Amino acid sequence: MYLSSMVFLLLGSSTSLVMSLVSLYMKVGVFIEWEIISVNSGSIVMTLIIDWMSLMFLGFVMLISSMVLYYSGGYMEGDPNMNRFIYMVLMFVVSMIALIISPNLISILLGWDGLGLVSYCLVIYYQNEKSGAAGMLTALSNRVGDVAILLAISLMSAYGGWNFIYYLNTICDDNSMGLLCFLVVLAGMTKSAQIPFSAWLPAAMAAPTPVSALVHSSTLVTAGVYLLVRFEPAMHGSVYSQGLLLLGCSTMFMAGLGANFEYDLKKIIALSTLSQLGVMMSILGFGMPDLAFFHLLSHALFKALLFMCAGVVIHSAKDYQDIRMMGGLTKFMPLTTFYMNLANLALCGMPFMAGFYSKDLILEMAFMGSINYISFLMYVFATGLTVCYTARLVYYSVTGGFNMGSLHTVNDESTLLTSPMLLLGLGAVVAGALLSWLIVPYPYMICLNSFYKSLVLIVCGTGAWLGYILNLGSFLYVLNSLGFYSSVVFSGSMWFLPFLSTQSVIYKFLLSGLEAYKMGDQGWLENKGGHNLHNSLMKNSSLLEKMQDNSIKLYMITFLFWAVLAIVII
Secondary structure, three states, X not given: OHHHHHHHHHHHHHHHHHHHHHHHHHOOOEEEEEEEEEEOOEEEEEEEEEOHHHHHHHHHHHHXXXXXXXHHHHHOOOOOOHHHHHHHHXXXXXXXXXXXXXXXXXXXXXXXXXXXXXXXXXXXXXOOHHXXXXXXXXXXXXXXXXXXXXXXXXXXXXXXXXXXXXXXXXXXXXXXHHXXXXXXXXXXXXXXXXXXXXXXXXXXXXXXHHHHHHHOOOOHHHHHHHHHHHHHHHHOOOHHHHHHHHHHHXXXXXXXXXXXXXXXXXXXXXXXXXXXXXXXXXXXXXXXXXXXXXXXXXXXHHHHHHHHHHHHHHHHOOOOOEHHHOOOHHHHOHHHHHHHHHHHHHHHOOOOOHHHHHHHHHHHHHHHOOOOHHHHHHHHHHHHHHHHHHHHHHHHHHHOOOOOOOOOOOOOOOHHXXXXXXXXXXXXXXXXXXXXXXXXOOOOOOOOOHHHHHHHHHHHHHHHHHHHHHHXXXXXXXXXXXXXXXXXXXXXXXXXXXXXXHHHHHHHHHHHHHHHHHHHHHHHHHHHOHHHHHHHHHHHHHHHHHHOOOOHHHHHHHHHHHHHHHHHHO
């Protein structure tokens, strides 16, 4: 099952990538309208957009999905419901494809809701209490974005159609459509887990690792970024772009800070994804959708590779995820640690790796532009924190002392697990250069002084040094951090967002909704509303029915009533 799915997706990926190159070279795109049914003057039409952007993204999604499915064959080996798992992953990919090729808000909603539903099913795949809570948090957070898309559909009806590609410039010029821009930005923020909707993304780590590799690289979390890339001309230069810039920078900084206090291997990589999503959103708010799309594609390759390496380590270490229980893996798993370091270097923006071409360009464009001081500082600190938590992860899991005790059988002999890493590892090295030639064929004119030009290298070097040196004496580091306990808890808990998203705000809100339901719908409205109206109508209709029965007794009683009433009045 997984082999046939992999081959099919790999063929689709190669076809899409070749077609995207043709579309990019010829500078053409195809807009397809398929009339499904037409009754009198009404018709149901399915619209598709096939251009270089959608085709290239499709190629990357199907490439990573094919590698993940092959990887699942080894990771989920022995699972009694493996075929069900493969079907759900395929449904996930189909939903993402529907979202990518849709220029229409209604057809986008099909893929958007499909992603939300299937992600819930995958997060609760391991049926326990923790997975159930994580799945519910994921589903409820994403429902906010679903409702925003529904409201945007109702506002778009003012234009007489839902193909937003046609109306982007009109929306931009129309002040009354500001609410539409807000709703689309809100939907993108929920799906891409920006503040204040960030809590669900680390919680979604309850899903199996192959799902995490797919979700956090090219599908669910990138759907919001892709929608806003398409919608960017409508909100260009508006207050929503400025808000997106500030929230993206805040998310980037918050996730980088939290990852430095996290010990769960998968959650560290999840927070790394959150940080990179903040980079994409911030540069999108800065008005550069091509750079956001560029970083989205290059990030997808090395993040999928990083999750695959983490899955092999967890699988070999008998499902341990605490990095303090690892160490010295380079002696036992040389191939996996090689790929892991490759992905980490690409993530940090090591020169001439995939992440360097997009990340360095984004940072230099941000430094050169008219960025505010707070966003500038967040960019600088978040870049340093990324390298810092990466060096910390490398120390604890790869180069430090061996802390696995009797688990000396750790190895990377499974070819089902290591083979898919080869293609993604190649992508983590060369994809950045290839994409930069394709997406940015003309050079950006960047004019920076020597300080700003070397600032990225200085910050990365400082971050790597701090991340490694501080954790060499990890015992002293932990003891010293107890002196700043409240600050450490605040930083390590994503600024209390998981607590605010679950127990505090949403729980009380749901309880108040229950009270309103009991008092309103089941209380006063039930007594004085529809139910009472029904009883009144039934009584009056029965009286009318008796009056129409031509009963002599009824007429005599009515006559006597009016006679007595007349006498009393006289």
